[in-house]
Structure formats: C-alpha cells, structure tokens
Amino acid sequence: QSVLTQPPSASGTPGQRVTISCSGSSSNIGNNPVNWYQQLPGTAPKLLIYNNNQRPSGVPDRFSGSKSGTSASLAISGLQSEDEADYYCSAWDDSLNAWVFGGGTKLTVL
Amino acid sequence: QVQLQESGPGLVRPSQTLSLTCTVSGDSISSNSYYWTWIRQSAGKGLEWIGRMYINGGTNYNPSLKSRVTISLDTSKNQFSLRLSSVTAADTALYYCASLQLERRAFDSWGQGTLVTVSS
Numbered sequence: 001q002s003v004l005t006q007p008p009s010a011s012g013t014p015g016q017r018v019t020i021s022c023s024g025s026s027s028n029i030g031n032n033p034v035n036w037y038q039q040l041p042g043t044a045p046k047l048l049i050y051n052n053n054q055r056p057s058g059v060p061d062r063f064s065g066s067k068s069g070t071s072a073s074l075a076i077s078g079l080q081s082e083d084e085a086d087y088y089c090s091a092w093d094d095s096l097n098a099w100v101f102g103g104g105t106k107l108t109v110l
Numbered sequence: 111q112v113q114l115q116e117s118g119p120g121l122v123r124p125s126q127t128l129s130l131t132c133t134v135s136g137d138s139i140s141s142n143s144y145y146w147t148w149i150r151q152s153a154g155k156g157l158e159w160i161g162r163m164y165i166n167g168g169t170n171y172n173p174s175l176k177s178r179v180t181i182s183l184d185t186s187k188n189q190f191s192l193r194l195s196s197v198t199a200a201d202t203a204l205y206y207c208a209s210l211q212l213e214r215r216a217f218d219s220w221g222q223g224t225l226v227t228v229s230s
Binding site for chain 1: 147155156157158159162170171172173206210214215216217218220221222223
C-alpha cells in the first residue's frame with residue numbers, strides 16, 4: 001500500500017487531454033512540493049515535473065502539474081502515442097522522514 | 111547533469127547481504143548539490159525509496175528497511191554503495207541509484223537499474 005494514492009490506470013485517444021491524480025496527507029503533499037516521473041516501458045524513471053509545476057528542460061509543455069492542499073495532478077494535453085508509460089508522483093514525508101511514491105498510473109493511448 | 115551506473119551481483123542467497131555500487135560521472139560525488147540515493151522497484155510494482163546519503167555523512171533510510179540498510183560514499187572512486195543485509199525473496203527487485211538534486215528537491219538523474227534476484 002503506497003503512501004500516495006494514484007489511480008492504477010488512465011487512458012485517452014491521441015490529441016485528448018488526460019489528468020492523473022495523486023492524493024496524500026498533510027505530512028507529505030500538504031507540506032512539501034510534488035514531483036512527477038515518467039517511466040517508459042523497460043527504462044528507468046525520468047523526472048517530468050518538479051516543485052509541483054516546473055518542467056526540466058526538454059520536457060514538452062504538453063505536460064503540466066498542479067497542487068492544491070493534499071492533492072496534486074499531472075495533466076497531459078495533445079496526447080501522443082509516445083506518452084504511453086507509467087507515471088509516478090512523489091514527495092518528502094515529514095512524519096516518516098522518507099521520500100514516498102504513489103503506486104503509479106499506467107497510461108494507455110487508445 | 112550527472113550520469114549514474116549501477117553494478118553488482120545479480121543473484122544473492124537468502125539471509126546474505128546484497129551489495130551494489132553506483133559509479134557517478136559528470137560531477138563529483140563530493141558536490142554539495144546532491145543527495146546520493148537508492149530506489150528499488152519490484153516486478154510489476156511501484157517505486158520504493160531505500161535511502162540517501164549526503165557528502166557530510168548524513169543519511170536517511172526508509173523506516174521499513176532501516177535496520178538492514180547501509181549507504182556509503184567512496185570519494186576516491188566517485189562511487190556510492192548500498193548494503194542490504196539478511197535478504198529474503200521479498201528483496202528481489204530492480205535497484206536504481208539516483209541523484210537527488212537539492213535545488214530542485216527531485217531525483218533528476220537515474221541509473222539504468224540492475225536486477226537483483228534473491229534465491230537459493
């Protein structure tokens with residue numbers, strides 16, 4: 001059971017906008033920035049969004065992040081087939097003194 | 111951006127100690143810009159943070175693994191290491207080393223991962 005809660009799956013058609021939610025608590029998302037990682041099949045995770053809504057260089061602006069209270073969301077607009085991957089949210093947990101992850105959301109492009 | 115590469119045995123016997131090394135390139139492991147981190151992923155499952163170490167020797171470990179984990183740095187080789195004792199089949203996983211960039215407070219570089227199987 002992961003500390004952060006994500007839906008196990010999401011899907012959309014090319015060009016569509018999809019969102020993936022991440023729910024936590026006051027000790028993690030409520031008090032610390034949220035990061036998102038993209039894991040393409042057979043590869044290591046890659047930093048997609050940091051500090052709630054910042055994109056590293058090279059990440060398309062189709063990807064955006066937001067946070068409100070103890071929840072965060074990742075939005076992908078103009079969905080493309082190459083976006084098919086697993087997406088993980090993460091934050092520092094002040095109570096556990098540990099980094100915690102969501103269980104991951106498998107995105108399927110139909 | 112740093113590059114990281116894991117190395118170590120792919121098979122460990124139950125009750126033995128798992129030992130992995132991460133070789134860092136592109137920056138010094140003595141840099142004060144990073145925490146050096148280990149993360150693992152069991153087959154078909156999500157990511158689990160194992161622990162981190164800073165150049166000043168400070169460490170944090172996952173509470174669920176704390177009694178069995180040691181992370182150390184070797185500045186002469188620009189490497190850091192993971193030791194996990196008393197392993198069981200539940201420790202079978204893909205092990206990643208990663209750099210936690212302090213300014214971004216995020217894991218901004220990852221190794222490719224190394225699969226460790228615990229089996230007799």
